[in-house]
Amino acid sequence: MTGGQVTSPGAQTRPKPRRARRRRSEQRLGYAMVSPAVLVLLAITGFPLIYNLWNSFHYFNLLQPENGHPYVGLSNYREFFSSGSGLAPALEHTLAYTAVSVPIEVALGLGIALLLNRPARGHGLARSLLLLPWAIPTVLSATVWKTMLDPQTGGVDYLLGAAHLPGAHTTWLGTSTLLSWVSVLIADTWQVVPFCSVVLLAGLQGIPRDLYDAAALDGAGGWGTFRRVTLPLLRPALLVVLVFRTLSALLIFDIIYAMTGGGPGTATTTLSYVDWHAFLVDGDFGLGGAIAVVMVVVALLIATVYRLLLRPNT
Amino acid sequence: MTALSPGTGAPQASSGRGPLRWIRAHWTAAALTAILVLFLLPFYWVFAHSFESAAQFARNQVTLWPSHPTLSNYYTVLVRDGFTTAILSSLIVASITTAITLVLGSLAGYALSRLRIRGRGVILGFVILAGFFPLTAMMGPLFDVMAHTGLLNTYLGLSISDLVYTLPFTTWLLASLFGQLPAEIEEAAMVDGCGRLRVLVKVVLPLAAPAMATATIFSFILVWSDFAFSLAFLQSSNRFTAPLAIIMLGQSKYQTFYNYTDAAVMITALPILALVLIAQRRIVSGLTSGALR
Numbered sequence: 001m002t003g004g005q006v007t008s009p010g011a012q013t014r015p016k017p018r019r020a021r022r023r024r025s026e027q028r029l030g031y032a033m034v035s036p037a038v039l040v041l042l043a044i045t046g047f048p049l050i051y052n053l054w055n056s057f058h059y060f061n062l063l064q065p066e067n068g069h070p071y072v073g074l075s076n077y078r079e080f081f082s083s084g085s086g087l088a089p090a091l092e093h094t095l096a097y098t099a100v101s102v103p104i105e106v107a108l109g110l111g112i113a114l115l116l117n118r119p120a121r122g123h124g125l126a127r128s129l130l131l132l133p134w135a136i137p138t139v140l141s142a143t144v145w146k147t148m149l150d151p152q153t154g155g156v157d158y159l160l161g162a163a164h165l166p167g168a169h170t171t172w173l174g175t176s177t178l179l180s181w182v183s184v185l186i187a188d189t190w191q192v193v194p195f196c197s198v199v200l201l202a203g204l205q206g207i208p209r210d211l212y213d214a215a216a217l218d219g220a221g222g223w224g225t226f227r228r229v230t231l232p233l234l235r236p237a238l239l240v241v242l243v244f245r246t247l248s249a250l251l252i253f254d255i256i257y258a259m260t261g262g263g264p265g266t267a268t269t270t271l272s273y274v275d276w277h278a279f280l281v282d283g284d285f286g287l288g289g290a291i292a293v294v295m296v297v298v299a300l301l302i303a304t305v306y307r308l309l310l311r312p313n314t
Numbered sequence: 315m316t317a318l319s320p321g322t323g324a325p326q327a328s329s330g331r332g333p334l335r336w337i338r339a340h341w342t343a344a345a346l347t348a349i350l351v352l353f354l355l356p357f358y359w360v361f362a363h364s365f366e367s368a369a370q371f372a373r374n375q376v377t378l379w380p381s382h383p384t385l386s387n388y389y390t391v392l393v394r395d396g397f398t399t400a401i402l403s404s405l406i407v408a409s410i411t412t413a414i415t416l417v418l419g420s421l422a423g424y425a426l427s428r429l430r431i432r433g434r435g436v437i438l439g440f441v442i443l444a445g446f447f448p449l450t451a452m453m454g455p456l457f458d459v460m461a462h463t464g465l466l467n468t469y470l471g472l473s474i475s476d477l478v479y480t481l482p483f484t485t486w487l488l489a490s491l492f493g494q495l496p497a498e499i500e501e502a503a504m505v506d507g508c509g510r511l512r513v514l515v516k517v518v519l520p521l522a523a524p525a526m527a528t529a530t531i532f533s534f535i536l537v538w539s540d541f542a543f544s545l546a547f548l549q550s551s552n553r554f555t556a557p558l559a560i561i562m563l564g565q566s567k568y569q570t571f572y573n574y575t576d577a578a579v580m581i582t583a584l585p586i587l588a589l590v591l592i593a594q595r596r597i598v599s600g601l602t603s604g605a606l607r
Contacts, residue, residue, distance in 0.1 A: 023430075029510055030431035037422035037485055038437060040414075044478050045447040048455035055454070062458075112349060118342045126346050128594035133353055135590045135597075136583045137539035139557045143579050144356045147363070147572050153376040155359035190353065195601070202602035247446045254541045258561055272450040272542075279454035280546055292451030299446065 049296060055289030062283030076290035090269040091294065097181070097270065098249040105189050106241055109196025114230075116197065117204040127198065134194040142258035145187035149173060173260060177267040180260050184268065187255050192248075196241050203237025204230070243306045250299055271295050357583075364388070364576040371573055387577035391563070397578055399552055400559035403469065404582075407555060408537040410473035415480040415533045416526065423488025424514050428497070438489065445482030452478065453546040460547060467549040475543045480533040487532070490603055491525035492518065528600040531593050538586055556582040 056076050058069045080087045112130070116123055133141065148155040149172040161168040172183045207230065215225045231238075253272035256262060262269040262277075271291060278288035337344055363376065365383035370376060391397045422441075426434055456475050457466065465471030495518065503517045504510070519526065544558040554562060560578045590597060 026429050026510070027431050030425040030429035033421040033425035033429070034431065034437055037418040037481055038440065040418060040474075040477055041441060041444040041481060044452060044456065044475055045444045047459075048452045049447075051455040051458075052451060112346075115342055115346050115349070120340075120342050120346075122343070123346075126350055127598065128591060129350055130353060131590050131594060131597060132357065132587055135535055135586050137541060137557045137586075139541040139561055140579050140583055143560055143575055144360050146570070147360055147576060147579075148356050150570075150572065152374040153363075153371055153572060155355065158376060158378070190356065194353070198598055198601055202598075251448050251450070253450055257541075257545070272448065275448075275450040276453060276542070276546070279450070280457065285454050285458070288454045292448065292454070295448045295451055299448065303443075303446070 052289035052292040060285040076286045090274040094270045112197040113200035130194040138254040139258045141191040142255045207233045387573045391577045400556045404555040411476040411537045412533040419484035422485045426489040427493035449542045479536040
């Protein structure tokens with residue numbers, strides 16, 4: 001990887017060492033410039049990973065320091081996966097929510113991107129207005145939709161009533177498990193679909209125009225062109241969006257905290273939510289560490305799956 | 315753009331009449347408009363009802379636009395509920411994190427794009443991976459460290475942990491944007507005897523002003539959005555950042571007063587909305603060059 005060895009070593013004695021010396025000093029400067037960023041990131045992510053790993057095999061409760069940190073083997077993991085603790089459902093909820101939300105959000109994002117890619121007036125304005133939900137803080141999105149979904153004073157309630165449609169005065173949050181998840185999905189979708197469409201639109205705009213012309217000459221219809229030209233060439237952008245969305249859906253926290261608080265009961269708990277609870281409500285760093293390790297393992301597994309998916313065509 | 319607008323090409327081909335024909339010719343615009351209305355409606359609702367009186371909410375008499383609009387919600391939220399302090403906290407944290415991010419990110423980004431260092435791919439890979447690290451997994455360990463170092467409940471402690479939002483993306487973005495700058499100018503400066511660091515400060519950074527602006531905007535938006543770390547590391551309410559203060563505003567009472575939360579949402583969203591509308595081109599290019607490269 002050092003590159004540039006056109007001349008055989010030793011052929012020129014004088015310029016070679018000087019170039020090598022310059023190369024070496026450039027390397028040293030390069031590492032010096034990279035290391036502050038890398039060290040900071042190691043300190044705030046690498047250290048927590050190792051510390052969590054250690055804690056997950058020990059007893060460590062911040063609220064009971066007198067008990068010390070004895071080694072407890074796998075008991076923190078056992079507690080997480082045991083049926084009694086009510087924590088294992090958080091893993092199921094998280095995986096199920098990811099499996100449902102990501103395809104919906106990416107499909108909607110693709111649909112809007114395809115619309116924006118058609119030539120028409122005002123698309124620039126449409127695109128920048130679409131960015132607004134993406135840019136605001138996630139808890140604002142949750143708060144906005146709590147306001148919208150209130151059974152008495154919410155905008156959804158008002159519009160359904162005004163249009164004489166069924167469903168007015170529906171209690172979205174707090175009683176029904178399904179409707180609570182739907183509410184979370186609505187707030188989440190509203191915020192991330194714009195991101196998906198902007199990235200996918202950039203992918204669409206990178207597809208050479210003449211490929212469409214060629215497809216049209218071959219007599220391909222709209223669907224045929226989409227399947228044969230658009231989708232294959234959009235694959236890199238689609239995979240980027242899928243990876244981004246999957247990993248952030250797996251870690252969903254803000255919307256859950258702000259909209260459902262994990263409820264009704266524990267029906268909408270997620271991995272991030274129970275991990276926060278273990279750490280900062282119960283002070284249980286052993287259990288919290290174990291959940292953190294489970295989260296990292298799940299995220300890495302999924303990242304690896306995508307990596308394998310990415311490989312064949314690159 | 316206007317020359318390509320649909321419907322101009324084939325008036326004889328469309329069989330419908332009147333509105334149907336118009337829709338057929340303009341269905342893209344119609345569909346986009348519908349989508350935009352759907353996406354902007356929640357903003358309108360929150361905006362409108364930030365002027366609604368508490369009494370109307372209590373009587374469940376909420377209409378599309380308040381019958382007696384009032385500014386009192388803004389006054390209450392900003393003065394009584396201390397939201398002015400919350401906005402200030404958010405500004406301070408966003409500024410500290412953005413400043414650190416720009417220094418560390420431009421150093422690393424320059425080295426990764428211009429200096430041929432061994433293990434470049436590994437370093438970039440690690441930086442991106444760090445950006446996906448579960449936030450809640452960081453909460454416990456960082457809480458422990460901060461409790462022992464006096465950083466808990468401080469802006470500095472929060473700003474440092476917020477670097478996980480900004481530093482990976484900024485390093486990646488700047489590495490890609492610096493790589494697009496012409497290398498000849500730097501080489502000329504180096505022939506003139508400038509060292510690499512001087513070249514970075516005197517030549518590259520001025521040239522890369524647009525890239526740095528993009529990085530600043532993204533960093534600011536990302537830190538402004540933080541809720542999880544504020545919740546974990548801030549303890550006294552006079553230091554709460556705006557997103558945390560909104561949630562506490564909603565939770566401190568048995569009943570949610572939407573008129574207050576709506577006003578608080580508007581106040582918190584406003585700087586970001588303004589930023590997006592002013593710098594939307596930059597944001598789109600940053601999103602796509604950051605995500606697609």
